Amino acid sequence: MKRTAPMTLVACAALGAATGYIVDLALTNAGRATYAPSIMLPVLLVALGICCLLFAWPIRRAVRDEKAPRVDPFRAVRVAVLAKASSMVGALAGSFALGLVTFVLTRPVSPAVGSMAETIATAVAGAVLVILALVAEHMCTLPKDPDDRESDPSSSGAEPEF
Known part of the structure; x- marks a missing residue:
């Protein structure tokens, strides 16, 4: 499995930003109030990131320490x-x-700062989740095996046989 590509995250971010803008635009055009996320959303996003790290920790220990289970x-x-x-x-x-x-x-x-607090907290929590999840994903990767280089025919300079 390959790691998460930066372009995947950029595409998700562009899609999310456009969707957020369009949702508020549509609500305002319909005469309704703009959308404000719940205060629990940033809490849940950060909790998800912490859970990812906690789940990845035993895997990191098993990869790094030979005595670990x-x-x-x-x-x-x-x-x-x-x-x-x-x-x-x-x-x-x-x-x-x-x-x-x-x-x-x-x-x-211009809006009051208090009405924007949940939305700004959600944006920050989303960034925190991305960072924690990428760290957890890194913790689940295996180190390079030194034997892989010897078994690869292209690393010795010889032409591979077809």
Whole structure:
């Protein structure tokens, strides 16, 4: 499994920001109040990031320390996939909140800071989730095996046989 590509996170962030802006635009055009996320959303995003790290810690120990108990490879893959998905969710949720903030700040009437606190906290929590998930994903990777180089015919300079 490959690591999360930066372009994947950039695409998720662009999609989230555009969606957040369009949601607030549509609500305002319909005569309704702008969307404000719950205060529990940033708490849950950070809790998800911490859970990713806690799940990845035994895998890191098993990879780095030979005395540590062995970890089931399927568990390691599940944790890596959880971390990968969490980084995408963090990019989407954080940029969605940034889209909401961008829409409100481009209006002629400036909002009160208190009404923007949850949205700004969601944007920050999304960034924190991306960072924690990428760290957890890194913790689930295996180190390079020195034997891989010897078995690879292209590393010796010889032409591979077809």
